[in-house]
Amino acid sequence: MGFKKAMKAWNGLPKNPIDKKGRAYEIPLPESGRRWAIGDIHGSLESFLTLLDRIELSKQDQLFLLGDLINRGPYSALVMDKVISLWEEGYQVYPLLGNHEEIFLSTYHAGAGEWKSFLNRQCALQFAQVSTKRIAKYVAFMEVLPHYYRSGDDLLVHAGFNTACEKPLKKWKSMNWIRSFVFDETALGAKRVIHGHVPVSRKTIVKAIKTNQNSLSLDSACVRSQIPYYGMLTALELNSGQCIQVKNCDTQLAQ
């Protein structure tokens, strides 16, 4: 079976998406495992691998990745390979589409000229070094990624929800791009929103968890290690509130 077909048949996602086009899924709570969410990885492979070690991920656990797996950091292609292999090995991995995956897909489909200029960009260097077959695999993978997951009382999304409009759960574009939003339990039908996209310091994240904030960014700007209190990759366990953060440990510098 080709990769694209395999992705479509992947049984890790429930058969009935919330949205008929597969842009949103309800993920049943795990029977015994934990629910980890990790913020924007942005091509920081070594930090991601270190964090996976630290949380001791098991196949009983669920792992939500909040989007922006790629660009900026040095190892975008290898991060894609790692996430896909976790998925193929049977880990319960639930990645989201971020605005950087959205840009990757739209550029790929925009034609050879656009794609070539993307590959010339500093942030996409690693994609220029891999085969077109591997790129096609990333495209197939990204194309099935949803805009949000519902898990118990939590919503997981890359950027947030536009609660200023009437149906925030149908404003797909905002979910990838919004910079700030007002949490609204009634409009969202959830008690908490876990998102990335908006960089916050490690202290802000820890404080937000401690004070039970109902909207929470886990993007601790992993590739911005030159800024004090940034340059971390964050994992949050959604049931217990346990938060594990690792410092960026890439052996190559961010682009």
Ligand SMILES: [Mn+2]
């Ligand atoms: Mn983003």
